[in-house]
Amino acid sequence: MKFETLSIHAGNRPEGAYNAVAYPIYQTSTFMFEDIGKTKGFDYSRTANPTRKVLEDTIARLEGGKAGFAFATGMAAEATAIHLLSAGDHVVCGDDVYGGTYRLFADVMTRFGIEFSFIRMDSRQRIEDAIRPNTKMIWIETPSNPLLNIVDIEMIVDIAKKNNMLSVIDNTFASPYLQNPIALGIDLVVHSTTKYLNGHCDVVSGAIVTSTDELSARVHYLQNGMGTCAAPFDSWLVLRGIETLAIRMEKHQQNAAKVADYLVAHPAVDKVFYPGLKDHPGHDIAARQMKGFGGMMSFVLKKGSNVEEVLRGFDLFALAESLGGAASLVEHPGGMSHASMPEDYRQTVGITNELIRLSIGLENADDLIDDLKKALKKA
Numbered sequence: 027m028k029f030e031t032l033s034i035h036a037g038n039r040p041e042g043a044y045n046a047v048a049y050p051i052y053q054t055s056t057f058m059f060e061d062i063g064k065t066k067g068f069d070y071s072r073t074a075n076p077t078r079k080v081l082e083d084t085i086a087r088l089e090g091g092k093a094g095f096a097f098a099t100g101m102a103a104e105a106t107a108i109h110l111l112s113a114g115d116h117v118v119c120g121d122d123v124y125g126g127t128y129r130l131f132a133d134v135m136t137r138f139g140i141e142f143s144f145i146r147m148d149s150r151q152r153i154e155d156a157i158r159p160n161t162k163m164i165w166i167e168t169p170s171n172p173l174l175n176i177v178d179i180e181m182i183v184d185i186a187k188k189n190n191m192l193s194v195i196d197n198t199f200a201s202p203y204l205q206n207p208i209a210l211g212i213d214l215v216v217h218s219t220t221k222y223l224n225g226h227c228d229v230v231s232g233a234i235v236t237s238t239d240e241l242s243a244r245v246h247y248l249q250n251g252m253g254t255c256a257a258p259f260d261s262w263l264v265l266r267g268i269e270t271l272a273i274r275m276e277k278h279q280q281n282a283a284k285v286a287d288y289l290v291a292h293p294a295v296d297k298v299f300y301p302g303l304k305d306h307p308g309h310d311i312a313a314r315q316m317k318g319f320g321g322m323m324s325f326v327l328k329k330g331s332n333v334e335e336v337l338r339g340f341d342l343f344a345l346a347e348s349l350g351g352a353a354s355l356v357e358h359p360g361g362m363s364h365a366s367m368p369e370d371y372r373q374t375v376g377i378t379n380e381l382i383r384l385s386i387g388l389e390n391a392d393d394l395i396d397d398l399k400k401a402l403k404k405a
């Protein structure tokens with residue numbers, strides 16, 4: 027089955043007492059045993075829940091992985107994934123990952139004896155120089171949040187395999203429709219399914235997809251042991267969102283290409299970060315490893331611009347964190363999504379005050395451009 031068909035049918039079959047076509051929400055904490063030691067496959071919803079299971083199977087199929095796991099949030103998925111490691115282990119991590127990822131690693135996990143090096147992932151030499159005898163994991167985000175940097179997945183896989191490290195990718199920005207890292211050799215895929223997979227800004231949730239049975243068993247052990255799993259209703263919402271993922275991603279990126287061209291030509295704009303632009307430094311790699319360039323972009327206003335007035339100047343774009351929904355969003359990474367990064371760290375990676383991030387929604391592109399035109403007048 028092709029992607030669009032899988033999105034609708036992979037885990038979902040008419041089911042239950044009434045052959046419901048939409049999979050039911052099994053809103054139950056516990057399941058009756060048929061006899062001592064005998065269940066219908068489910069005993070307690072932290073361990074496994076039927077609605078969650080359908081979602082997990084669907085995401086696994088879409089990513090081409092062995093098994094999927096659904097979590098309460100993207101951060102719950104990441105917290106679970108990083109618990110595959112132990113005190114004394116070291117991680118090489120991208121330097122412009124999501125702000126919450128940086129906070130979890132740099133502020134929380136370091137207190138438990140896990141070490142991190144945050145580096146730009148664009149040079150094999152730089153990555154190899156960061157590897158230590160205790161390096162057990164390499165963690166990348168591509169396209170990255172909020173700078174849309176592109177990491178060469180095959181290069182990362184090659185380095186990871188040669189150095190016996192687990193390779194992990196945050197695939198949130200691309201979604202499995204545009205990028206399938208397991209096919210390129212990545213060990214573990216994590217998602218904030220809050221974003222494109224759900225696609226409607228009405229749930230927070232996360233996922234992990236594994237590439238081997240051994241990793242599946244370890245991730246399931248942690249999901250159950252840590253209690254980081256997704257709720258049945260949230261799982262159902264994500265499952266419903268996934269049915270339209272392919273068609274949404276196509277429209278997101280059609281709109282994004284038009285908006286990026288508009289921004290490039292605008293006199294108030296200094297730089298545009300969108301991997302679909304020919305002069306984006308990661309364009310060729312993105313074209314090779316992605317099926318399209320997605321719906322996220324950021325841009326830098328000229329120095330001395332009135333950033334706050336621009337942010338206030340939108341009517342259609344909502345000033346809000348998050349991304350990947352039907353409605354277009356604008357946000358200021360320095361003060362919002364990436365405020366959990368220290369100021370001097372933000373400056374060194376390029377998250378400056380003039381940087382604005384857009385999540386391009388499913389509206390008509392001309393309306394989005396009119397709204398940008400109006401806001402940029404305030405620059």
Ligand SMILES: *Cc1c(COP(=O)(O)O)cnc(C)c1O
Pocket residue numbers: 099100101102124126127167171196198199217218219220221230231232348
């Ligand atoms: C939002 C986001 C996360 C965190 O996910 P939550 O669902 O908000 O917990 C992780 N990585 C990326 C790239 C994100 O955009």
